[in-house]
Amino acid sequence: MQLEMRLADSITSSGLTVTIQLRQGCTFADGTPITAQDVAASLLAAKASTFYSGRLANMADAQAVGSDTVVLTLVQPDSLFGYLLDLPILKAAETASQRPTPSGRYTYGRQDTTLVRNDRAPFPQEGPDTIWLTAVSDYAELVSQLAMGQISFYLAEESASSAVATSENYFRTNTLLFLGVNGASDNPLCATSQGRASLSAALSRTELSGRFASASPATGAINSLYSCVQGKQVISAEAETEDLPQAMAALGYTWDEASSLYRDQQGQPASVSILVCGSSADRVYAARLLQQQWAEAGIQATVTQADDFGAYLQMVQDRQFELYIGEMKLYNNIDLSPFWSGSARYGLSVTQQLLDAYTQMRADSSAAPAFEEVFAQQMPYIPLLWRGGVTVSNRRTSGVLSSVSDIYYSLAGLSVTGGSQDAE
Numbered sequence: 001m002q003l004e005m006r007l008a009d010s011i012t013s014s015g016l017t018v019t020i021q022l023r024q025g026c027t028f029a030d031g032t033p034i035t036a037q038d039v040a041a042s043l044l045a046a047k048a049s050t051f052y053s054g055r056l057a058n059m060a061d062a063q064a065v066g067s068d069t070v071v072l073t074l075v076q077p078d079s080l081f082g083y084l085l086d087l088p089i090l091k092a093a094e095t096a097s098q099r100p101t102p103s104g105r106y107t108y109g110r111q112d113t114t115l116v117r118n119d120r121a122p123f124p125q126e127g128p129d130t131i132w133l134t135a136v137s138d139y140a141e142l143v144s145q146l147a148m149g150q151i152s153f154y155l156a157e158e159s160a161s162s163a164v165a166t167s168e169n170y171f172r173t174n175t176l177l178f179l180g181v182n183g184a185s186d187n188p189l190c191a192t193s194q195g196r197a198s199l200s201a202a203l204s205r206t207e208l209s210g211r212f213a214s215a216s217p218a219t220g221a222i223n224s225l226y227s228c229v230q231g232k233q234v235i236s237a238e239a240e241t242e243d244l245p246q247a248m249a250a251l252g253y254t255w256d257e258a259s260s261l262y263r264d265q266q267g268q269p270a271s272v273s274i275l276v277c278g279s280s281a282d283r284v285y286a287a288r289l290l291q292q293q294w295a296e297a298g299i300q301a302t303v304t305q306a307d308d309f310g311a312y313l314q315m316v317q318d319r320q321f322e323l324y325i326g327e328m329k330l331y332n333n334i335d336l337s338p339f340w341s342g343s344a345r346y347g348l349s350v351t352q353q354l355l356d357a358y359t360q361m362r363a364d365s366s367a368a369p370a371f372e373e374v375f376a377q378q379m380p381y382i383p384l385l386w387r388g389g390v391t392v393s394n395r396r397t398s399g400v401l402s403s404v405s406d407i408y409y410s411l412a413g414l415s416v417t418g419g420s421q422d423a424e
Helices: 036-048 139-147 193-201 205-210 244-250 281-297 309-317 337-341 352-363 365-378
Strands: 008-014 017-022 059-065 069-074 106-108 114-117 130-132 153-155 166-181 215-217 254-256 261-263 271-277 300-306 323-329 381-394
Touching (some): 017 036, 036 059, 166 281, 193 365, 205 215, 205 281, 205 381, 244 254, 281 300, 281 323, 300 309, 352 365
Parallel strands (some): 271 300
Antiparallel strands (some): 059 069, 114 130, 153 381, 166 323, 166 381, 215 381, 254 261
16 A cells, blocks of 8 residues: 555655655635645644544654645654555645535535535546535434435445345455464463464464455565565465464474374363453454464464443453454554553563564564564464454445545546436
C-alpha cells in the first residue's frame, strides 16, 4: 500500500520533521486558492479536536513556509506519519466554522439534505451529481431504511440481516484480532518466547481468517498491505508443526501417543486457557477455532467467557488470564504503542531489544523487516488476523470502492439500476 497524493505533491519524513509540498493550482469550492497556511491551520485544529486528537498526538506543531510548503514537527520520529494525513482541509479563518468552505469532491447543495459535485475539487473523479443525506437515530433504523429503499449505502457495524435484500462489500482495515499473552504466567507456553512461538506456529491463520466474512491472515505485527513488509514477514499464514516436537521438548513436554497430547514430566497435558468476552460472538467463535487447532497439534485449550465487556476488561487489567482474545484498531501509521504502554499492555513481555527495533522502524520504515524478525522471535502477543470492514448497499446499488482510509474512496464506478444515478 502506497500513499496516494491529492493536495500534496510529496510528503517526506526525516527525524522529527515532516515536510509537505503542496500541489499548485488547488482551490476551495469557491475558487479561493488552498495555501500552506490553510493546511497548517487545519492540521492544528484537527489536533485540538476530539475526533483527530489521538491520531495527531505525535504532532507537536505545524507551520506554513511560504505558500506551498508545510513543515510539521513531531514529538518522536515517525517515517509513516504521512499515512495519517488523510484529513479535510479548511480555510485558516474557518477552522471553527459550522459550515466551512469545502475542498473535497462534494459541496453543499441547495438543500441541507444534499451534497453536490464540487467542480473545483483538486482531485475530481466521476461520481453521482447529487448525494442525498438521510438522518437516522440508530443502527436499527439504518438497516430498516435500507430495506425500505430510503437509503442506498452504509458502513456496517455487524452483518446485514438476511431478511433484507442487500449486497455486502469488504475492504481491508488495520483492525487486528490478536492473542494477548501473560508473560508472567507460570505456564511455560506463555512465559517463554519459545512457548509463545510454539503456540503461534501451531495455528493456521489462513484457515482462521477463512472462517470470517472479511479477514486476512496476520503474518506479522505490521499489516502486510504495507510495502515496507510485503514478502518480508516471518510468521507463516499456515500451521508449521514440523519443528513442534523439538520446541515442546525444550519446554519439558513429550508426545503421548495414547492421548495424542504433549505432556510434562508429571504427566499433565500441555494446556492453555483463553479468556474471551462472552458478549462478543465473533471472539467466542475465534476462541473455539483456536481451541480446535491447538487440539489437533496436541495442546489442550480451555475457554473462559467473561459475562460482559466490563468484567472481561477488569480480568485483563488484573492479569487474570494466560491468553485473551483482543481486538485493536490501529492508526494507519501502524503505531504499536498500545501494546507497549497503552490499553493492550497488560501482561505482555516486552523487552528493550524489541522496543529498540521498534524505535528504529518508526524512524526508518526500511528497518521494518528487522523489527518483524525480533517480534517473531519474542512474540509478546500473537497476531491472528486483520479484520475487514463491510459496506452494505441495496441490490440496485454497486460500484462504490472503499479503502483503508475512506469508505467512499471511489464513486467513479457507482451504478444505480432502475433509477437515477443520484445516490443516497
